[in-house]
Amino acid sequence: MPRSSDLIGLPVLTSREMKRIGRVQEILLTKDGSRICGLVLDGGGLLHHRRVLDFRAVKMLGATHVLVEETYLASEAGTCCGDSLHGLPVLDVTGEELGMMDDIHFDPSTGRIVALQLSRGFVDDLLGGKGVVAVDGPLLAGEAAIMLNASGEHSGGIHV
Numbered sequence: 559m560p561r562s563s564d565l566i567g568l569p570v571l572t573s574r575e576m577k578r579i580g581r582v583q584e585i586l587l588t589k590d591g592s593r594i595c596g597l598v599l600d601g602g603g604l605l606h607h608r609r610v611l612d613f614r615a616v617k618m619l620g621a622t623h624v625l626v627e628e629t630y631l632a633s634e635a636g637t638c639c640g641d642s643l644h645g646l647p648v649l650d651v652t653g654e655e656l657g658m659m660d661d662i663h664f665d666p667s668t669g670r671i672v673a674l675q676l677s678r679g680f681v682d683d684l685l686g687g688k689g690v691v692a693v694d695g696p697l698l699a700g701e702a703a704i705m706l707n708a709s710g711e712h713s714g715g716i717h718v
Contacts, residue, residue: 559673560663566585568622568623569623569624571626574627579626589636589637595631596612608634640662647704672692
């Protein structure tokens with residue numbers, strides 16, 4: 559499964575003319591934390607508005623390029639920057655810390671988030687590698703932590 563960090567910096571081409579329209583600068587997630595909904599392109603400059611491609615317009619995600627239909631999100635309401643979750647502690651439903659959020663694994667055809675890559679610190683990562691935990695339920699993310707499989711009184715979602 560690809561990771562969100564794999565997308566950052568990739569050139570984006572239109573599928574019809576094979577024209578380069580920018581590079582992926584950051585990703586946007588749905589507020590419920592379930593999928594990638596947009597790709598922010600670089601190159602807006604001072605006089606240009608921010609361009610956010612609708613992830614549903616992605617036709618192909620390759621190792622070196624992204625091929626898209628040129629369809630943009632009309633509004634960023636209901637989205638969250640994927641970078642805002644980086645470095646937050648990830649907790650299970652018992653409140654035990656599993657590690658710090660390092661990256662997002664997603665399904666390239668739908669953008670659905672399928673796993674979180676976790677860091678347990680430089681030495682542990684070096685000795686044992688980074689951990690990956692599957693996302694099989696709603697996420698609840700706030701300013702200080704991310705809870706996996708949030709249920710019960712929490713409706714899930716990203717609240718940063």
